[in-house]
Amino acid sequence: MIVSMQEKATEEQIYAVIETMEEAGVNVHRTTGAIQTILAGVGPTANVDLSKFEVLPGVLNVIRISSPYKLAGRAFRPEGTVIEFRNGVKVGGEQVAVMAGPCSIESREQMFATAARVKAIGAGFLRGGAFKPRSSPYAFQGMGIPGLQMMYEAAQEHGLLTVSEVMEIAQIEPMLPYVDLFQVGARNMQNFNLLRELGQARKPVLLKRGIAATIEELLLSSEYIMAGGNYEVILCERGIRTYETATRNTMDISAIPVIHKLSHLPIVGDPSHGTGRRDMVAPMARAAVAAGADAILVEVHPNADKAASDAAQTLYLDQFDELMGQLRVIATAVGRTM
Ligand code: PEP
Ligand code: MN
Numbered sequence: 001m002i003v004s005m006q007e008k009a010t011e012e013q014i015y016a017v018i019e020t021m022e023e024a025g026v027n028v029h030r031t032t033g034a035i036q037t038i039l040a041g042v043g044p045t046a047n048v049d050l051s052k053f054e055v056l057p058g059v060l061n062v063i064r065i066s067s068p069y070k071l072a073g074r075a076f077r078p079e080g081t082v083i084e085f086r087n088g089v090k091v092g093g094e095q096v097a098v099m100a101g102p103c104s105i106e107s108r109e110q111m112f113a114t115a116a117r118v119k120a121i122g123a124g125f126l127r128g129g130a131f132k133p134r135s136s137p138y139a140f141q142g143m144g145i146p147g148l149q150m151m152y153e154a155a156q157e158h159g160l161l162t163v164s165e166v167m168e169i170a171q172i173e174p175m176l177p178y179v180d181l182f183q184v185g186a187r188n189m190q191n192f193n194l195l196r197e198l199g200q201a202r203k204p205v206l207l208k209r210g211i212a213a214t215i216e217e218l219l220l221s222s223e224y225i226m227a228g229g230n231y232e233v234i235l236c237e238r239g240i241r242t243y244e245t246a247t248r249n250t251m252d253i254s255a256i257p258v259i260h261k262l263s264h265l266p267i268v269g270d271p272s273h274g275t276g277r278r279d280m281v282a283p284m285a286r287a288a289v290a291a292g293a294d295a296i297l298v299e300v301h302p303n304a305d306k307a308a309s310d311a312a313q314t315l316y317l318d319q320f321d322e323l324m325g326q327l328r329v330i331a332t333a334v335g336r337t338m
Helices: 011-023 108-121 145-157 169-175 192-198 215-227 255-262 271-275 278-290 317-333
Strands: 002-005 027-032 037-042 059-063 097-101 125-127 161-165 181-184 205-208 233-237 267-269 295-299
Touching (some): 011 037, 027 215, 192 215, 205 215
Parallel strands (some): 267 295
């Protein structure tokens, strides 16, 4: 159930409503937006008499949520979620954020060269995987924490934020000092134990859509994180597996407006994994921004053809520069800034 409070509801009134909801046996999640406070009651609400809440002082209206996700649903934060990072970078809202970097962290030189260039081109986040979920156990598995330290230092030097994939619970704590945003990869979208643990983390989470996941399953996975009290979740469309083999995955651009309608969470477009092909990355990045993506995540590398992973879909830095020029024009056309 969702209880929307009146604009001028007092703290005492809000507390009284929370108390009554808890007495009814539901867990209360509170969000205070620019205009009003919203209280989401999660739990067995089927038999709760909603009219009892409608008459409490300060209450504007009460609705029963029929969708299986409660906290990720639009009604919890009708105005949309904006996640604020250090350096004034925001994800959600008017600004379209940019996350760029190699698939894998390979060396200090690679990360410093990439950081300098992506910062100059206009990215806010430096990406790079230190723990890599590879299809083959014989493929490069990533540099681990020493690699993350390299990325962090390069990002610090150039005033960038960092995003990197966490594959298991045991990695959360050692990664904390080096990442601003934890990435949960497509293969772990339904690793519910990991999601629950990230619900306790003190850092935002970028949750990628699973290779064969529906939008509803993606939203339910975000609910695992939010139910733990971490509301700073960013979703990511990175392509899904279909019968089409011309591209590595099928980039579901329509997921972007669908998610904006169903949820208040920001949604990122990842045209690199979405296509798997360098020549298709720019068109799909342009499409993602045109469709309303709140950020784009692009794999770039100073020597793209030689990248240790995902070389075929990795842009050269000059290509990324050219793409950003195009994206700024598109962002302006759809009422955003970049
Ligand atoms: C990645 O970002 O490099 C990655 C492995 O992504 P995904 O989980 O979407 O395959
Ligand atoms: Mn990759």
